[in-house]
Amino acid sequence: MIWDLHCHLTGVPGRTPTERMGQLIEIADRLGIERLCFYMGMGFLKEPTPEELVEQNDQVLEALAHYHDRAFGFCYVSGDHVEVSLAEIERCVARGPMVGIKLWVAHRCNDPVIDPIILRAAELKAVIYQHTWLKTDGTMFAGESTPMDVVELAKRHPRTPLILGHTGGQWELGIRAVRPYANVSIDIAGSDPTAGLVEMAVRELGAERVIYGSDSGGRSFASQIAKVAGAEISEREKRLIYKENLKRMLTPICKAKGIAI
Amino acid sequence: MIDVNVYLHRWPFRRLPADEPEKLVAKLRAAGVTQAWCGSFETLLHRDVAGVNSRLASDCRKFGSGLLEPFGTVNPVLPDWPDDLRRCLETHGMRGVRLHPNYHGYKLDDPRCSELLAAAAEQKLLVQITAMMEDERTQHPLVQVPHVDASPLVAQLQQHGDLRVVLLNGFRNAKVDVVDKLAATRRCWFDIASKEGVAGVESLVKQVGYDRVLFGSHAPLFLHESAQLKLKESPLAGMQLAAIARGNAEELWK
Ligand SMILES: [Zn+2]
Numbered sequence: 001m002i003w004d005l006h007c008h009l010t011g012v013p014g015r016t017p018t019e020r021m022g023q024l025i026e027i028a029d030r031l032g033i034e035r036l037c038f039y040m041g042m043g044f045l046k047e048p049t050p051e052e053l054v055e056q057n058d059q060v061l062e063a064l065a066h067y068h069d070r071a072f073g074f075c076y077v078s079g080d081h082v083e084v085s086l087a088e089i090e091r092c093v094a095r096g097p098m099v100g101i102k103l104w105v106a107h108r109c110n111d112p113v114i115d116p117i118i119l120r121a122a123e124l125k126a127v128i129y130q131h132t133w134l135k136t137d138g139t140m141f142a143g144e145s146t147p148m149d150v151v152e153l154a155k156r157h158p159r160t161p162l163i164l165g166h167t168g169g170q171w172e173l174g175i176r177a178v179r180p181y182a183n184v185s186i187d188i189a190g191s192d193p194t195a196g197l198v199e200m201a202v203r204e205l206g207a208e209r210v211i212y213g214s215d216s217g218g219r220s221f222a223s224q225i226a227k228v229a230g231a232e233i234s235e236r237e238k239r240l241i242y243k244e245n246l247k248r249m250l251t252p253i254c255k256a257k258g259i260a261i
Numbered sequence: 262m263i264d265v266n267v268y269l270h271r272w273p274f275r276r277l278p279a280d281e282p283e284k285l286v287a288k289l290r291a292a293g294v295t296q297a298w299c300g301s302f303e304t305l306l307h308r309d310v311a312g313v314n315s316r317l318a319s320d321c322r323k324f325g326s327g328l329l330e331p332f333g334t335v336n337p338v339l340p341d342w343p344d345d346l347r348r349c350l351e352t353h354g355m356r357g358v359r360l361h362p363n364y365h366g367y368k369l370d371d372p373r374c375s376e377l378l379a380a381a382a383e384q385k386l387l388v389q390i391t392a393m394m395e396d397e398r399t400q401h402p403l404v405q406v407p408h409v410d411a412s413p414l415v416a417q418l419q420q421h422g423d424l425r426v427v428l429l430n431g432f433r434n435a436k437v438d439v440v441d442k443l444a445a446t447r448r449c450w451f452d453i454a455s456k457e458g459v460a461g462v463e464s465l466v467k468q469v470g471y472d473r474v475l476f477g478s479h480a481p482l483f484l485h486e487s488a489q490l491k492l493k494e495s496p497l498a499g500m501q502l503a504a505i506a507r508g509n510a511e512e513l514w515k
Binding site for chain 1: 396398459489493
């Protein structure tokens with residue numbers, strides 16, 4: 001069975017979060033995906049205003065309402081709006097059903113201004129997901145983090161588990177960058193199904209630090225599962241990547257909230 | 262199953278788990294592939310393409326006789342390219358050619374390209390055009406190759422009545438209206454290797470019709486499992502599945 005670290009309410013038709021969720025779950029079922037983590041709302045907002053952050057989180061909360069047994073929610077936060085982000089963490093994670101936070105491309109994560117967000121999330125044992133995409137074609141966003149930015153974050157919070165989104169895009173660099181920082185795991189979602197990614201990650205980091213995710217609906221579940229399914233690694237390593245590592249990271253917060261997993 | 266998008270030899274930027282021909286052939290056979298249309302990674306950067314095409318033809322015979330079908334390349338920017346086309350046909354008995362306009366530095370409306378497409382059509386050679394090899398964001402910083410703009414292909418297909426084209430990896434930079442226009446010519450086909458989005462094959466079938474869609478993996482650079490699992494991810498009727506996995510390519514091969 002598979003747990004998917006990285007899903008969005010996009011890429012499928014549907015007027016409401018619930019409608020879209022229903023479709024995504026139906027497609028996920030065809031490939032044996034048991035649980036899915038969702039973050040951000042019905043559209044992609046790169047630099048959300050405080051109001052938009054709240055709205056995006058509301059959409060995920062709505063989507064979760066009927067699918068508590070299948071889906072987890074991560075709270076969308078932004079280094080541009082630290083106070084609002086902290087309030088959203090209280091609302092959605094501390095008092096609500098969400099189990100993680102997602103930082104995207106509004107503000108680079110090497111800036112210590114985001115530290116209160118990381119500290120509060122860590123207190124709550126929420127899973128911390130930081131998007132990164134190191135691009136060679138000059139199309140990086142101003143607030144987009146690199147794997148090296150995550151390294152700075154990891155050095156400031158050496159005991160806090162962190163996830164390097166997209167393995168940094170250029171995964172050969174991303175894997176090398178975080179290699180010495182045992183508190184950083186990698187998300188293999190949202191890149192082409194390039195052969196060798198998972199083998200290198202397992203070789204350099206160990207399978208315990210590698211987590212399957214898709215970045216669906218924009219990505220195909222199939223193309224992302226293939227990265228693990230076709231990798232030349234052991235069945236035990238595949239099980240860790242497909243599910244066990246994410247489950248291990250989610251267990252403390254789920255236990256604290258009384259969510260059965 | 263017929264896989265219309267396979268490469269032999271070495272990807273220039275890293276070793277791939279299945280880049281040894283024996284291993285690739287074993288993988289393809291295990292997946293139920295009975296015919297694989299094969300280009301060579303060497304054609305991207307080598308200028309002695311006649312040498313590459315020879316090696317491709319002989320390696321297909323040596324390692325995958327009956328399975329690997331060579332698609333040599335022709336680069337119409339090189340001097341005396343018509344002889345490469347002639348050799349593909351006469352010396353190597355190839356049924357088609359695979360073009361890399363972006364790596365070879367020409368656009369699809371270049372007059373030299375028109376000449377090449379006309380010649381291929383006249384010889385009844387199938388033409389594959391690879392629109393993209395890898396994500397533009399991960400290309401080597403010193404080798405930044407823009408994806409192929411397929412828009413001029415619409416006019417080329419209209420102009421050359423016998424031309425049949427398979428657009429490989431066409432969806433990373435695809436414009437919806439261009440894909441629609443290409444499909445409307447009824448002489449352009451698309452492979453699924455670069456089709457993303459949940460249940461992407463289903464949406465592609467809705468867009469262009471199942472008779473335009475071919476199974477292609479882009480192995481060994483992409484994991485072969487990706488294309489296989491995409492067929493499972495989309496709800497396809499038995500007839501559609503058979504056409505995509507095999508029937509449409511068989512028709513083209515005749
Ligand atoms: Zn994403």
